[in-house]
Amino acid sequence: MYVLALPEDKVPYVNSVGEKYRIKQLLHQLPPHDNEVRYCNGLSEEERRELRLFSVTYHLHVRYCNGLSEEERRELRLFSAQRKRESLGRGSVKQLPLSLPHDMTCAQCSERLSGGDIVVSAARAGPSTCWHPACFTCCVCRELLVDLIYFWKDGALYCGRHHAESLKPRCAACDEIILADECTEAEGRAWHMKHFACFECDARLGGQRYIMRDGRPYCLHCFDSMFAEYCDTCGHAIGVDQG
Ligand SMILES: [Zn+2]
Ligand SMILES: [Zn+2]
Ligand SMILES: [Zn+2]
Ligand SMILES: [Zn+2]
Ligand SMILES: [Zn+2]
Incomplete structure (x- = not known):
């Protein structure tokens, strides 16, 4: 059901x-x-x-x-x-009694629930909080929580990925959570120090000049050879001098 x-x-x-x-x-x-x-x-x-x-x-x-x-x-x-x-739980599916003792609303869409509705509840949210099955979603990615597995934090449902990311940064290169104190950040993303490398040639970029494109760092050499624009007049690559 x-x-x-x-x-x-x-x-x-x-x-x-x-x-x-x-x-x-x-x-x-x-x-x-x-x-x-x-x-x-x-x-x-x-x-x-x-x-x-x-x-x-x-x-x-x-x-x-x-x-x-x-x-x-x-x-x-x-x-x-x-x-x-502290946060992990698994939602349970239940049917509301046919006649509700008081008004109930979905914790996500705020629409009124009716007697007999199928709803999902989550132990960490308390017994009186319910969701439409289609509303049992992560507050960050808005996707349905697979197998009703959720993390509960500050009154909101998270999927595991986004709950972890609410606590620690995630490396944009290897997708693992960065537990070390040090990491490299650029354009709102984070990398393990050792993974902040040119997306094309894998050269490490810590302490080097780099250019970001589509959220990925490139060394100047690769950026030049991949994305350089050419001068209409003389045909030479227009040098990249930033980052
Ligand atoms: Zn709803
Ligand atoms: Zn999510
Ligand atoms: Zn990494
Ligand atoms: Zn490179
Ligand atoms: Zn020129």
Whole structure:
């Protein structure tokens, strides 16, 4: 009955558009690398297989961070344990009684709920807070929370990805949470110091001059050869001298 309240293309029938959407969202909302103990451990063999296929297809494998140091693993373990303890929950689907004792509204869209409606509730939000199934979404990306897994913070629902990002920056190169004190920031994005590198040639850019394009840093050499504009009069590249 929960699925009947969802948009058709988001209903997770096996091998359907909705199921692919679910797996894609699962990986996006609960990045396995945000947890030292992999979320994948709780999945069935079938789900794990699909996740593997999916991540190969979509090149989601992390480009850089295959191995964390002992220290980094310890920090990640603490970070993820704290988030689970303080914020993680799983919504439950229920049907409201046919006659409601008092007016109830959806916590997301504020529309009135009627007796007999199927709603989602979340233990961390308290027993009187309910959502339409289609309104049980992350406050940042507005996507449906996959498998009703949510994080609760300051009165709002988050997916795992955006909850983590509300606490720590995420590296724009490797997609992992940056636990170190130091990181490089540019144009509202963040990078591990060691991952702030030219998007084209991978040369490290810490302490170097660089140019941002579409949110990605380039060394001057690569930028020149890829994006330089040419002078109409003499035909030479117009030198890049900034960043
Ligand atoms: Zn609603
Ligand atoms: Zn989100
Ligand atoms: Zn990184
Ligand atoms: Zn380069
Ligand atoms: Zn010229």
